Amino acid sequence: MTSKTLLQIENAQVNYLGKATFDQLNFTWNEGQHWAITGDSGRELTAFLETLRGTTHLPEGRIWRPFAADYISQKTEDGSVHSFRDLIAYVSQQYRFRNKSNLQNFYFQQRFNSSEADEAATVREYLKENSTTNPGPWKLEKVSDLLRLTPLLDSSILKLSNGETRRLALALGLLRQPKIYLMDQPMTGLDQESRAAFGDFLQAIISEGIHVLITTSSAEIPEGITHVGGLKSGGKMEVWERENYSLNKGQNLDIHWNLKLLNTLLEGFPKIENEVIRLENVSIRYGEKTILNQVNWQVNAGERWQLKGKNGSGKSTLISLLIGENPQAYSQNFWLFGRKRGSGESIWELKRPIGFVAPELVRFFPANQTVRKVILSGFFDTMGLFKKTTAEQESKANQWLQLFQLETFANLPIQRIPLEQQRWTLLARALIKAPKLLILDEASQGMDERQRVIFRETVQKILELTPITLIYVSHYQEDIPENVDRIFEL
Structure with missing residues (x-):
């Protein structure tokens, strides 16, 4: 029995961001397949995802998206505005949040100033604002539980760590009720425990009928992936079933600079000479939440x-103290280059x-x-x-x-x-x-x-x-x- 094709690219020339990127790209994605795409160029991996999304220019070749055929037929019959993209969730590596008035991006220092947290929505508000009206199994409570966001629902999105922000982006994708979920390097910024749990996340969404394709490193193929594609320069792709894929370890390369x-x-x-940083019993709190508790650390010159x-x-909070962005530094026993903060x-x-x-x-x-x-x-x-x-x-x-x-x-x-x-x-x-x-x-x-x-x-x-x-x-x-x-x- 032949699997139904979800998406197919045939002999495509692809221009991405105004530049010729692939000369002859071919790819077939069948029902039941969940892909990890690896490659030597991060730019080409992103261009591949953007081609699946239909945001690149194809001077030659074709791309079919049978996964959306029934949806488009129904919406056309209803006279509704529609696109195949309605059925795709995409998490890129670049995501920006805007303030409640939607007028400007946040500035960097706001992340560490608790008095300005009201400028940003809470995680709960942000998820509600960005949910789709499409029917589907992914409700806010279910998504929050799956991505361990429940304890953060009343936190300002401005206060999230890098890894927490990544989990929020993944949650937003699920709330679109997608048939296809594309993710560009989704494990970057996640700690070891979160990366290990990512396979559980994939298997949970696959069990609900979502088809997954991620870009990742050859050393990080999570559980749930059935097929691996190695994207080469120009668009050629070598394909393996997951069980036949051998790790392509990165080389130790000499730097090629002048x-x-x-x-x-x-x-x-x-x-x-002497000390660069000295922290003595430093504690940072936002409301009732303690981020750093009695931290002591000394860093000497040249270490x-x-x-x-x-x-x-608390890594980001600690760094915010060191780079002068956290106003709570003035109330702490904290020295930089031998000089006490607040002097x-x-x-x-x-x-x-x-x-x-x-x-x-x-x-x-x-x-x-x-x-x-x-x-x-x-x-x-x-x-x-x-x-x-x-x-x-x-x-x-x-x-x-x-x-x-x-x-x-x-x-x-x-x-x-x-x-x-x-x-x-x-x-x-x-x-x-x-x-x-x-x-x-x-x-x-x-x-x-x-x-x-x-x-x-x-x-x-x-x-x-x-x-x-x-x-x-x-x-x-x-x-x-x-x-x-x-x-x-x-």
């Missing part, structure tokens, strides 16, 4: 630390010696901020460039653009470039001012396997060539550079 230029850019990094902890353990320092004095990278930073830059402007904003510690720059600063920015091979993206808004180039842009922004302390919070999140190796080895080279102090946050041990030799776990 090492002479990297050496030149790192020459001016300052060397400091390289991994900061670990489950989603929601008269300005926010700019505090930020100047610290470089910071986190993937969510991208969504807080104004829409007109190009890659060049974002890198230059590192000199001023602002979320965008609002000051006139010197010729020396422009020259330095051009060197970082050249080093990370970002010249072709220099004048494009950062929110419109591929994720991996966003990550290199943020790293250049953090390093351009030669900081004393570098904080990398899931900094390579969203990169493909090859780029993550290159990112790790780039940070390793920076550690070898400078006296910089480092705090590195990652749920993936393989992303941690070799020179990171200390662990602080929340």
Whole structure:
């Protein structure tokens, strides 16, 4: 008995974001199949998902979507506005929340200021606002229970950790009552326990009749997946049944940057002595909820630390103290570079010696901020460039653009470039001012396997060539550079 075809792509040329991406893409998705798609290019994996969604341009070839045929026929007969996309849920790696008035994106500091939480909906409100009227099995209570959001329903969406935000995005997809669920790298940002539970989540939604396709790394094929596709450059795809798939481990790659230029850019990094951070019995609370409880930690100059902890353990809150974004710092016994917080320092004095990278930073830059402007904003510690720059600063920015091979993206808004180039842009922004302390919070999140190796080895080279102090946050041990030799776990 032949399985019914849900979707088929035949001999398709595909243009994505204005560029030719695939020359001859073929793919057949049959009923009962649940796919994991791996590949060497994060941009091509995203382009593949966007092709399934119908948001790319096909100069040649065809795509059929039989899974939506009955729905479209019924809606046409009823005279209702409709699209095959009504039956698709999609979770991308980039999601932005707007305030209650729907007028602007939140600014970064709001995440840590409890007085401004009213600007954002609660998790419960947000899920209700974004639910569909389509009939189906996925109700708010069921979805909240499945994705462990029930204890968070009355929390502001502004207060969610990176992993909690990812679970909220997955919940929103289910509330669309989809027949097909597409997810772009859905396990990024999840701690080890949450990644292990992701297979249970997939099996729960598959049992309700949803067909699943995810992009992921070759090392993370969750339970519930029946077929694996290896996407090659140009659109060729090798296909395996899950039980016949052998792990394609990522290679150890030498960084391909201009090492002479990297050496030149790192020459001016300052060397400091004594302690960089000291926390004594630091406690942070929002209302009745304690986020950090009696935390003690000392980081000395030149030390390289991994900061670990489950989603929601307080890592983001702790980092917000270190980078000067949390107003509760003033009531704590907390020293940076030997100076107690609240002793008269300005926010700019505090930020100047610290470089910071986190993937969510991208969504807080104004829409007109190009890659060049974002890198230059590192000199001023602002979320965008609002000051006139010197010729020396422009020259330095051009060197970082050249080093990370970002010249072709220099004048494009950062929110419109591929994720991996966003990550290199943020790293250049953090390093351009030669900081004393570098904080990398899931900094390579969203990169493909090859780029993550290159990112790790780039940070390793920076550690070898400078006296910089480092705090590195990652749920993936393989992303941690070799020179990171200390662990602080929340």
